[in-house]
Amino acid sequence: MGLSKYTSDIHYIEQNQEVVFNFLSNFENLSQYVNESLLEQVTKQVPQIKVSDFESDADSCRFNISGLGEAEIRIVEREPHKTIKVTSSGKLPMEFTFWIQLLPVTPYQTKMKLTLHAEMGMMIKMMVGNKLEKGVNQLAEMLTKLPYR
Template structure:
């Protein structure tokens, strides 16, 4: 599996606020780009997303460590098997550091094409989470 780690970003809020937003997959549909999505089915622990041109993608919450770590894992391994960790370190009540880590089983043929895009996407996601929680 290939490992990608985002840059560390900073949110101006307590870790609990970020953790509470991401610990349930039920709210995932509100942050997805609906023009690329055919269907979303979500519960607290699992989510099935039908993406146009790709097909179904399943994600489940694999582990929770309150206010510190969330681990998400693909459920069907398609288009690729992956695991994502959202790591939170609360420095103070108005300073939480955020890091995303992705382990992805990328086929050798696609590895070169996807490596930079996945790294860039992970960094952008970390930036977006930090800015969304910095009020």
């Protein structure tokens, strides 16, 4: 297994840093956006993986991956208004740590960058490595469009 790092471009969210942090640091806020349509898009990106049965609470989300079983991602660290650290557990084909980094630009604009460190075997990396790189940027873009309140 080898460690790979994927970093998003810097994206801007037209909202206060504290509001963005409070929203993203609670997975219950994201559950309304993870629906069957989004799960189908994931399957189209990586046809070998079908994700279903998504559920979440404030600190974690759980879902099933066809052929592997239940997987979970969990928020393990929150540095108020700056960083959210997430790790994987369960039966994912790789282990990862994921950071959401936030910095204020103005009182109503926040700069965001996502970083993914994934520990995976060579075969998994060959199958999904370039998709992870693209996916980190797509996730960052999606996060800029959420209705932060």
